[in-house]
Amino acid sequence: MLFSASATSFATTTTASQSGTLHSQSEADTSTDQRASTRPCKQPRHHVILWNDEDHSYEYVIRMLKQLFRHSAERGFQIAREVDASGRAVVLTTTKEHAELKRDQIHAFGSDQLIARSTGSMSSSIEAEC
Known part of the structure; x- marks a missing residue:
């Protein structure tokens, strides 16, 4: 037997088992379970690494x-x-996109005015978090 409530479109399916007992399952319950299993994963995290130099x-x-x-x-x-x-x-x-932005900002920061031999920015890279 299938019926729905007016405001929430909530439906319940009732079935009879072989033993004659009635079992009820809410469609809302099954759709929630399906949404939970198809929910997208979190974006992978990435480290912004700063490398040493002299x-x-x-x-x-x-x-x-x-x-x-x-x-x-x-x-x-x-x-x-x-x-x-x-x-x-x-x-x-x-996130990867934000890590790439920050890496690029490090590369664009410029030379160190306190050290005469400094001709550019520091080295930086990104790597996936394990």
Whole structure:
């Protein structure tokens, strides 16, 4: 037997099993289950990596991170120290498109005016989060 409520278009299907008992299943329940299983996945996350070099000062890194990523001076110093010590540091984890934008902004930031041999921006890349 199939019927619907007036305002919500809510329908219930009632069937008889072999034992004669009635079973009821809401169409709203099944459609919710189907939507949950077909819901799109979250976008994969990507790291923006800053690479070490000898042509940029801590001050440059801190200033760049403050301007491009809104990091505090303290956080900028921590990242600068990590880049110096390990050769690289993750400065942001975000969607791929946003990571590409931030990588490009790093590449366009320009040279370090405090170091004469600095001729361009720092190196940066993105990598997928595992």
